[in-house]
Amino acid sequence: MREGLVAAAFRLFLERGYERTTVDDIVALAGVGRRSFFRYFPSKEDVVFPDHERCLTDMTAYLAGSPAGTEPVRRVCDAARLVLRMYAENPSFSVQRYRLTKQVPGLRAYELSVVWRYERALAAYLRGRFAGSADGTLRADVIAAAVVAAHNNALRSWLRSGGTADANTTADHALGCVQSAFGEPQAPPRGLDSGDLVIVVARRDAPLWRVVREVESALGRD
Amino acid sequence: MREGLVAAAFRLFLERGYERTTVDDIVALAGVGRRSFFRYFPSKEDVVFPDHERCLTDMTAYLAGSPAGTEPVRRVCDAARLVLRMYAENPSFSVQRYRLTKQVPGLRAYELSVVWRYERALAAYLRGRFAGSADGTLRADVIAAAVVAAHNNALRSWLRSGGTADANTTADHALGCVQSAFGEPQAPPRGLDSGDLVIVVARRDAPLWRVVREVESALGRD
Known part of the structure; x- marks a missing residue:
């Protein structure tokens, strides 16, 4: 029914x-x-918006069930993916609703209040995780807002593609931006030791040939 | 009247x-x-909320009048201070309204829509500044959301103090958190501007031509 x-x-x-x-x-x-x-x-x-209540409940349960030691920024990014997944489960419905919402100011206001509740759920989890650390509340609020903005940016790209783009790839990219700004540095990808990386620092006005020589030397090819 | x-x-x-x-x-x-x-x-x-329209107009004009070369993240942080100043100009009115808004759901919804308009004004400016750079729109949206969240965190602290705390100090601290996450590093070492330095990170086993192309691109010579 x-x-x-x-x-x-x-x-x-x-x-x-x-x-x-x-x-x-x-x-x-x-x-x-x-x-x-x-x-x-x-x-x-x-x-x-028939599924937001369920999704909010799922998100809250997901955050409450976080295993000890979970990196908190990664956790809230993964929690945001639950929302994107709800949209991606039914692309044509989501795209129709997106068009409708853009036309009706009352629905835009409703949507803002829903987004606000997701943001508060993420911030509440982060506040708990950062409790007792310097600026814990401030960091929690800022990171929650950044995650929501990145998620919404990815969601809009996906909706504008008519629901045809790959939602996960779009989300990985957008949320990766937040994780690199705020998350704990991740272990380097498998098979790549930091000894395998070369870092060259040069003045912007240096002649190109000199920089290339620096690079060759750093790469051990001179 | x-x-x-x-x-x-x-x-x-x-x-x-x-x-x-x-x-x-x-x-x-x-x-x-x-x-x-x-x-x-x-x-x-x-x-x-009798002053938000004027404040939104002021903020938009402030951003539109940014001198060339202004560091964009610092500029949106300063734009957010205009909102805090509006609240701080009339502490007892602002504190009364805060208490009222917490009690009336319709006013909370109205406030969310106003906050959303401030956020879009900041994001629009940043989108313009980041136009053409990789992930410009994404970065603009994420930074605008982070600035608004930091501002609101500072504003709430100030309102909870009954308008007695120093609004500027609270804002400096909260917005400083965003600037250190996203802004260009301030106060470069003496005699060397950070804009003069180029840093290239490469895998040690990368082909030399690819590294050189990266360097050329970083030096702005491609």
């Missing part, structure tokens, strides 16, 4: 617009009563 | 609560007509 209500609602939103669709129209098309609608959805806005 | 309306509104909000105060009550106490109210404020919510 829940899925039937969502399907009926979206068919009407697309046909006649969100504002001109009433809850009565939705229940008439779905063939159920008003009480059934409100048993699942507190308001018309909620039917547009 | 505008100030009179704000004062009348807040007196009623504190006396009988936000929800139970109507625009009619406010204009009656202020001794003006309904049309005067709506000339200044599109809705009852707007009278709670």
